[in-house]
Amino acid sequence: MMLELFTQHPLLAATGALLLLGVGFGALLGFAAVKFHVEGNPISEQVNALLPQTQCGQCGYPGCKPYADAVAQGDEINKCVPGGQATVEAIADLLGVEPTALDAEEKPKQVAFIREDECIGCTKCIQACPVDAILGAAKHMHTVIVSECTGCDLCVEPCPVDCIEMRTIPQSLQTWTWTLPSPIPPEVIASDREHAA
Amino acid sequence: MRKTFSIHGGVHPPENKHQSVRTPIRFAGIPSELTYPLSQHIGAPAEPIVAVGDRVLKGQKIAEAQGFVSVPIHASTSGEIIAIEARTVPHASGMSARCIVLKPDHEDRWIEHAGIADYTQEEPAALVKRIREAGIAGMGGAGFPSAVKLGIKPGTVIQTLIINGTECEPYITADDILMRERAEQIIEGVNILTHIIKPKETLIGVEDNKPEGIAALQKAAAGTRIEIVPFPTKYPSGGEKQLIQILTGKEVPSGKLPADIGVVCQNIGTATAIYRAIVHGEPLIQRITTVTGKAVDEPQNLEVLLGTPLHHVLATAGFQADKADRLIVGGPMMGFAMPHDAIPVVKTTNCVLAPTARELPPPPPAQACIRCGMCAEACPVSLLPQQMYWFAMAKNSDALQEHHLFDCIECGACSYVCPSSIPLVQYYRASKADIRLQEQEKRKADYSKQRYEARQARLQKLEDEKEAKRKARQQAAANQTSAPAANDAQAIIQAAVERTQAKKQTANDPAAAAIERAQAKRDGRAPTDDNPLETARLAVASTEKRLQTAREKLAQAEAEGSDKVDAFRTGVEKTEAKLSEARAALARLEHQTTSATPAASDDPVQAIIERAKAKRAGLADDEDPIAKLERLLASTEARLQATQEKIALAESEGSDKVDALKTGLEKLNEKHQQLTAELNTARASQTTEGQ
Numbered sequence: 029m030m031l032e033l034f035t036q037h038p039l040l041a042a043t044g045a046l047l048l049l050g051v052g053f054g055a056l057l058g059f060a061a062v063k064f065h066v067e068g069n070p071i072s073e074q075v076n077a078l079l080p081q082t083q084c085g086q087c088g089y090p091g092c093k094p095y096a097d098a099v100a101q102g103d104e105i106n107k108c109v110p111g112g113q114a115t116v117e118a119i120a121d122l123l124g125v126e127p128t129a130l131d132a133e134e135k136p137k138q139v140a141f142i143r144e145d146e147c148i149g150c151t152k153c154i155q156a157c158p159v160d161a162i163l164g165a166a167k168h169m170h171t172v173i174v175s176e177c178t179g180c181d182l183c184v185e186p187c188p189v190d191c192i193e194m195r196t197i198p199q200s201l202q203t204w205t206w207t208l209p210s211p212i213p214p215e216v217i218a219s220d221r222e223h224a225a
Numbered sequence: 226m227r228k229t230f231s232i233h234g235g236v237h238p239p240e241n242k243h244q245s246v247r248t249p250i251r252f253a254g255i256p257s258e259l260t261y262p263l264s265q266h267i268g269a270p271a272e273p274i275v276a277v278g279d280r281v282l283k284g285q286k287i288a289e290a291q292g293f294v295s296v297p298i299h300a301s302t303s304g305e306i307i308a309i310e311a312r313t314v315p316h317a318s319g320m321s322a323r324c325i326v327l328k329p330d331h332e333d334r335w336i337e338h339a340g341i342a343d344y345t346q347e348e349p350a351a352l353v354k355r356i357r358e359a360g361i362a363g364m365g366g367a368g369f370p371s372a373v374k375l376g377i378k379p380g381t382v383i384q385t386l387i388i389n390g391t392e393c394e395p396y397i398t399a400d401d402i403l404m405r406e407r408a409e410q411i412i413e414g415v416n417i418l419t420h421i422i423k424p425k426e427t428l429i430g431v432e433d434n435k436p437e438g439i440a441a442l443q444k445a446a447a448g449t450r451i452e453i454v455p456f457p458t459k460y461p462s463g464g465e466k467q468l469i470q471i472l473t474g475k476e477v478p479s480g481k482l483p484a485d486i487g488v489v490c491q492n493i494g495t496a497t498a499i500y501r502a503i504v505h506g507e508p509l510i511q512r513i514t515t516v517t518g519k520a521v522d523e524p525q526n527l528e529v530l531l532g533t534p535l536h537h538v539l540a541t542a543g544f545q546a547d548k549a550d551r552l553i554v555g556g557p558m559m560g561f562a563m564p565h566d567a568i569p570v571v572k573t574t575n576c577v578l579a580p581t582a583r584e585l586p587p588p589p590p591a592q593a594c595i596r597c598g599m600c601a602e603a604c605p606v607s608l609l610p611q612q613m614y615w616f617a618m619a620k621n622s623d624a625l626q627e628h629h630l631f632d633c634i635e636c637g638a639c640s641y642v643c644p645s646s647i648p649l650v651q652y653y654r655a656s657k658a659d660i661r662l663q664e665q666e667k668r669k670a671d672y673s674k675q676r677y678e679a680r681q682a683r684l685q686k687l688e689d690e691k692e693a694k695r696k697a698r699q700q701a702a703a704n705q706t707s708a709p710a711a712n713d714a715q716a717i718i719q720a721a722v723e724r725t726q727a728k729k730q731t732a733n734d735p736a737a738a739a740i741e742r743a744q745a746k747r748d749g750r751a752p753t754d755d756n757p758l759e760t761a762r763l764a765v766a767s768t769e770k771r772l773q774t775a776r777e778k779l780a781q782a783e784a785e786g787s788d789k790v791d792a793f794r795t796g797v798e799k800t801e802a803k804l805s806e807a808r809a810a811l812a813r814l815e816h817q818t819t820s821a822t823p824a825a826s827d828d829p830v831q832a833i834i835e836r837a838k839a840k841r842a843g844l845a846d847d848e849d850p851i852a853k854l855e856r857l858l859a860s861t862e863a864r865l866q867a868t869q870e871k872i873a874l875a876e877s878e879g880s881d882k883v884d885a886l887k888t889g890l891e892k893l894n895e896k897h898q899q900l901t902a903e904l905n906t907a908r909a910s911q912t913t914e915g916q
Contacts, residue, residue: 080666081673092674114663159676178673201264204318205658208617209591209651 071123072100078118082110083158084180086132091158099123106131110179138179138194140172146191153183153192227428227454230474232467234603235459236638238395238558240434245398245517245524250406252528253541258307259327259532260569261287261298262314266362267369268294273325279306282336284508286360287325296360296370301510301530304329315554315568317561324569327532338506349421352503359502360509360572364494365389365400365463366555368573371495375421377484384487386424387472388415388496390431390438391463394556397576399513400493402526404431404438407497408445414496415451417503422489427451429493430472432458460558461636465490467605479632494575514570516542518579520549529570536566538577550582557585558637592645600639600649606632610639610649617652622660630656702785717777761811768804775800854904861900865893 034041076096087107089095099105105119106128113130120127142153142162149167154160161177164170172183184192197203264270271288281287281300288298308326313319341347341355357372377383388411392400404411411429419427429446431439433455442453456462456471466477469488477483483490491499494512501507510531517524522543529538535552536544553560554568556576570577578585600610609628616624630653639649779793868890875883 076674079670081670081677083673083677091677158680159673160680161676176673176676178669199320201314201316201318201320201322204316204320205662206317206651206654208655209648211618 069097069100072096074122075099075119078111078115078122079108080111080115080178082178082180084110084178084182086110086180104128104131109135136196138181138196139174139177140179140181140183141193141195142170142172143191143193144169144171146189148189148191150188152186152188156183156186158182227452227472229454229456230471231457232459232462232470232605233607234605234638235461236603236641237458238460238641240458241396241517242398242401242434245396245515245526246402246405248523248525250402250513250526250528251541253530253533253538255302255329255331255333255530256533256537257329258534259301259304259329259530260312260534261300261325261327261532262312262569262571263288263298263323263325264314265298265368265531265571265573266296267367268292268296268373270323271295271298273309273323275306275309275325277306277309280304280330281306281327282334284336284338284510286358286508287327290357290360290370294370294373296357296362296372297508298325299360299508299510300327301532302327302329303332303334313564313568315561315563315571315574319561319564338508340504340506344417344503345420349423352417352421356499356502358508359498361495361498361502362509362572363492364498364512364572364575365492366559366573366575368571371491371499374484374489374491375418377422377489381484382487383422383424383484383489384426385469385473385489386415386418386422386427387468387488387490388418388427388429388493389463389465389468389490390429390435390442390493391468392435393432393458393460393463394558394576395460396517396578397515397556398517399515399526399575401435401438402515403493403497403513404435405441408438408441410497410500411442411493412445412449412451413504414498414500415446416449417499418489418491418496419451424489428472429453430462430468431455432462434458461605461634461638464605464634464636466634479629509572512570512572512574514538514574515576516579517576518549518553519581519584520545520579529574531571532569534567534569535563535577538570539566539579544579548581549579550585550587551580553578553580553585558641559635588648589646591647594645594647597644599642599644603638603642605636605638606634608633610653613656614647614649614652617656620656620659622656622663625656625660630660633657705781705784758811758814761807761814765804765807765811768800768807772797772800772804851904851907854900854907858897858900858904861893861897865890865897868893 034044072093073096076093079092079096081092083091085091086109087095089098095103095107099119105123105125106116108115109130109132112134113127116130117127140153140162147164147169149164149169151164151166151170153170154162154164158180159176159178161173162170162183163173179194181194184194263273269291272291273288275281275287280303282303283300285300286297287300287306290297304327306325307328308324310324310326311321312324312326314322314324316322341352344352353372353375356375357370361371362368363371363374390400390404390411392398415427415429427450429442429451431442431453433439439453439455446453454472461467462471465483469483469486469490470476473488475486475488477486477488498509498512502509511528512531513526514529515524515526516538521539522545525542527538527541535554539552552563552566554563554574554577555561557578557580560576560578594611594614596611598611600614601608604610606629608630613625613628613630613633616628633650633653635650635654637650640647640651643649775793775797779790779797782790782793868886872883872886872890875886
């Protein structure tokens with residue numbers, strides 16, 4: 029009976045088959061969506077892994093993770109000042125977009141320094157430090173643990189006596205590195221250059 | 226003759242070694258000032274243990290090793306420490322670093338030191354410790370702490386000990402001359418090393434361009450298990466991994482150490498230093514340095530005290546400053562040009578090269594890469610230098626690592642053969658540094674993230690705890706005021722009513738009495754009110770009542786967590802103060818009354834009057850005799866107990882009053898017995914009367 033109906037009305041048969049397939053695959057997809065559900069936004073996790081985790085807020089977001097979320101949602105990728113151009117390029121590479129110029133001037137790496145004679149022990153900077161890099165107690169001198177400091181400068185503002193300054197990390201033999209040779213100007217051959225000079 | 230293997234690539238630059246081996250080793254003398262950089266080796270810089278102004282002896286330790294991969298530094302002559310400050314150090318950067326500066330007193334007095342007569346009796350670990358204490362770091366050029374290399378992990382079997390006498394870099398002859406003149410010391414040092422690491426075989430690899438050295442070593446090694454292996458000259462055969470490959474045919478896998486394939490490699494100069502440290506107890510304070518180049522009149526090998534400035538070394542060899550184009554520390558292939566000649570000789574300085582501009586012309590300007598592939602042919606590690614060059618320019622670190630950038634030994638063979646004079650090695654060095662920096666930053670970022678998240682978690686936990694506490698308080702307050710609270714309130718009211726009734730029933734309740742009296746007064750009856758004592762009593766009672774109410778309110782407020790707690794508390798305190806005032810007033814009044822009329826009882830005035838009347842009637846002791854006896858008995862018992870306690874105390878203190886107290890106790894006992902007897906009699910008589 030049913031078979032006869034389908035053979036006599038191919039349009040009905042086709043519609044029925046498509047409907048059946050649609051329902052079947054829909055159910056499969058629905059099941060997969062529940063079963064293989066991914067927690068969080070994987071793109072934002074990947075972007076977050078490229079950010080320097082200074083939690084400085086210079087990008088306008090309250091931390092690295094929120095900025096990574098914003099980038100995953102399509103925000104500009106050039107707002108991470110401590111990461112510098114290298115981070116911009118890394119994010120561009122990850123997202124497959126054109127790298128843009130950094131939104132600010134690149135600064136050398138810095139760490140906070142507390143002028144300990146002037147410190148009054150108010151603990152305000154301790155509360156401001158996002159990575160617990162400042163050591164001290166109420167009414168006792170505070171100091172920065174240099175190896176833990178990310179140079180976010182969030183502790184500078186809250187200090188009531190302005191005893192915190194940001195210091196550029198001096199280069200030492202251990203941190204010195206070779207630099208790439210200056211690129212070869214392709215249009216000038218050696219003998220010409222000698223004449224030009 | 227042992228079979229040797231060949232390495233890929235390699236170059237044959239002009240050797241220029243003969244100039245400096247014409248004369249024997251000469252001592253360079255004590256300069257006017259010695260400088261000891263704290264970082265002369267791979268690893269953590271040493272830390273000074275002397276202060277400015279200290280006088281030190283030759284061989285005295287002046288800086289202590291910091292950490293495992295580090296070595297101490299010793300004074301190379303006696304003198305005075307005149308500074309600990311930043312000075313230019315022999316480093317590719319030409320930067321300054323902390324140095325200890327010593328002014329020699331030219332007495333050259335040794336500190337007390339002693340060698341080990343028979344090292345074969347010593348534990349290897351003790352010998353390794355001595356080597357570390359002697360400050361010995363690899364003297365071939367890299368300066369890796371020797372003791373670290375010799376500290377073999379337990380369980381690792383070392384198949385081959387290789388002594389590196391290759392010295393493949395042009396111009397340098399420090400090891401060559403050492404072999405020629407001090408072969409016995411080298412062999413003795415090798416014997417010590419053999420004793421420490423107990424290898425199955427010991428090889429000394431020497432390039433065949435040093436026939437005199439090979440002959441001397443063979444003569445000195447005769448009768449030992451040490452094998453001298455000559456092999457064809459080629460740069461860079463002297464690289465540790467290259468030499469291992471040449472002598473054993475085994476390649477050290479990428480990212481592994483020689484010890485992983487059962488090989489330990491040490492330099493010939495290091496072997497000599499170990500010999501001096503173990504047999505003579507002398508720390509590493511001097512080394513042999515080749516001074517050569519066309520700007521030097523007498524190229525030669527000098528025995529130089531560590532810390533000697535280059536100008537002193539150069540002057541000893543007849544340096545023509547105007548002829549020199551550059552000053553290179555190390556060889557022409559891997560050495561670094563120095564900014565000036567006040568830089569000291571350190572543990573790794575095997576050569577000071579002062580070439581003329583003609584001899585070693587500065588590299589011509591680099592031209593474009595023509596993809597000729599000569600660099601790939603020259604590379605001893607079989608890398609693809611031209612590919613890496615492009616990736617380095619593009620800063621493509623992933624591709625660089627895929628092309629095994631970190632296996633590059635920076636020998637410079639590729640740059641040497643490059644027809645376009647591209648400074649290829651510099652690209653690799655820069656790229657390596659860049660990748661290391663990125664990795665370091667990544668680690669730091671991960672660490673910061675971890676700390677940040679830990680902090681966030683901690684703050685969240687504190688916040689949650691606060692919230693939980695607040696909730697609990699809220700709950701407690703709700704419990705008191707809502708549904709079940711109604712019952713409570715009723716119960717409280719009920720209790721209050723009952724209390725009031727009970728009070729009313731007790732005739733002696735002053736408040737009730739006062740109320741009654743007040744009512745009576747209103748009715749115009751009892752004028753008892755005029756009695757000030759009664760007024761005071763009334764005040765005390767009413768204050769007590771108010772205090773009780775206030776306390777109840779406070780308790781309720783506290784349970785609810787209300788902000789009025791403080792106000793209630795103040796109220797309670799004030800009421801308490803008033804109560805004590807009222808009580809004091811009452812006590813005063815009572816005292817006055819009592820002095821007038823003794824003993825106030827429940828209805829005091831009445832009782833007093835009655836008692837006074839009774840007294841007057843001579844019936845003062847009309848009180849129940851049994852009650853009186855009981856009272857007396859109780860007081861006697863109390864005294865008895867107190868006396869016993871006093872005795873115990875006196876005994877424990879060893880006081881001399883014990884006897885007196887004991888007499889008192891006996892008397893009290895007697896009295897007690899007497900009273901008990903009287904009481905019994907009285908009771909008996911009463912019972913009889915009642916019947």
